[in-house]
Amino acid sequence: MDAIILAAGYGIRLYPLTENTPKPLLKIGEKPIIERLIRKLERLAAINKIYIVTNEKFEKHFKEWLDNFSSEKPIELINDGTNSNETRLGAFGDVQYAITSKKIENDIMVVAGDNLFELDLEEVIAFFKKRNSNVIVLHDVKDFELAKNYGIVELEDTKVINFEEKPLAPKTTLASTGIYLFPKKTTSLISKYVSQGNNLDKTGSFIEWLHKRDAVHSYVTIKKWYDIGNFEQLEKANKYYREK
Numbered sequence: 001m002d003a004i005i006l007a008a009g010y011g012i013r014l015y016p017l018t019e020n021t022p023k024p025l026l027k028i029g030e031k032p033i034i035e036r037l038i039r040k041l042e043r044l045a046a047i048n049k050i051y052i053v054t055n056e057k058f059e060k061h062f063k064e065w066l067d068n069f070s071s072e073k074p075i076e077l078i079n080d081g082t083n084s085n086e087t088r089l090g091a092f093g094d095v096q097y098a099i100t101s102k103k104i105e106n107d108i109m110v111v112a113g114d115n116l117f118e119l120d121l122e123e124v125i126a127f128f129k130k131r132n133s134n135v136i137v138l139h140d141v142k143d144f145e146l147a148k149n150y151g152i153v154e155l156e157d158t159k160v161i162n163f164e165e166k167p168l169a170p171k172t173t174l175a176s177t178g179i180y181l182f183p184k185k186t187t188s189l190i191s192k193y194v195s196q197g198n199n200l201d202k203t204g205s206f207i208e209w210l211h212k213r214d215a216v217h218s219y220v221t222i223k224k225w226y227d228i229g230n231f232e233q234l235e236k237a238n239k240y241y242r243e244k
Contacts, residue, residue: 001046001125002106003073004098005037006178006203007062007113008055010085013230022058023228024113025065029241033228035069036241037111042072046125047109050075051102053094056083078102093200096190105184110203112178116237118223119179127219128181134216136160136207137179139225150175150227151204153218160216163208174218176204177225189214 011018017026024034034052041047050073054062059079066075080097082088089097095110107128109121119137128135141147147170154162154172162171180203182190189210199205210216226237 001044001048001109001181002104003041003047003050003109003111004095004104005034005041005050005052005111005113006091006094007034007058008053008080008082008088008094009091009114010055010057010088011114012085014228014234022054022061025061026228026234028116028228028234028237029244031241032065033116034065034113036116037113038069038071038073038075040117040121041109041111044121044125047073048106049073051078051098051104052076052113053078053080053098055080055088076102090199090201092203092206093194095203095206096194096200099187099190105187107181107183110180110182112203112227114228115178116224116226116228116241117177117179117221119177119221119225120223121179124179124181124219127217131158131215131217132183134183134186134207134210134214135181136216136218137177138174138218138220139177140220140222141173141175144170144173147173147175149229151202151207152176155218158217158219160207160211160218163204163211165202165204165208174220176207177221178203178227180207186210186214
């Protein structure tokens with residue numbers, strides 16, 4: 001299994017903080033977000049390699065950081081060639097770009113680069129292997145108003161039966177955490193999704209399409225999770241990790 005960390009966004013909701021610094025390199029509790037993610041990933045025996053997808057604007061920032069960082073797993077940067085929010089490939093566009101440019105043929109784990117969580121990913125991989133299926137990791141935000149900000153999932157047992165990005169009237173409070181696992185057989189469906197001209201901006205849009213064509217199962221976590229999408233979440237995460 002290979003891991004893909006999506007770090008090619010422009011973080012415009014956190015301007016001016018992220019105007020000249022990529023969001024995954026922001027420090028939370030004195031450590032960059034991406035370091036916390038990699039420490040989670042490098043402990044996984046199933047992971048062979050970690051790819052970090054960035055962009056033309058921020059590639060040099062990641063190179064400088066990587067020069068001073070050591071990991072137990074090989075890490076490779078991928079520059080998606082964009083230099084502005086207007087020209088971005090989108091989260092799922094970057095998933096496809098990583099797969100095609102690096103000819104990835106293994107199972108993959110996709111993790112959003114602005115994601116912080118206390119979940120043990122070994123449990124998720126065990127669930128993935130048992131189901132032998134696509135897997136999405138969910139967190140119950142327990143607030144229907146808050147759920148309007150996320151990709152929201154309806155389940156039948158563990159199987160996804162509906163996925164909706166930022167619904168105006170969410171039917172559940174089960175939110176996508178930006179962690180996905182895809183078996184290598186799904187690569188052909190990824191190519192089909194892209195070739196049909198579907199939305200590449202969010203990985204969740206692919207899940208919305210995929211669950212109607214192939215089984216997608218969910219792993220629900222109750223552990224702490226922060227999506228660093230705004231200043232409120234940034235401050236909450238900072239407080240938690242400083243105290244921790």
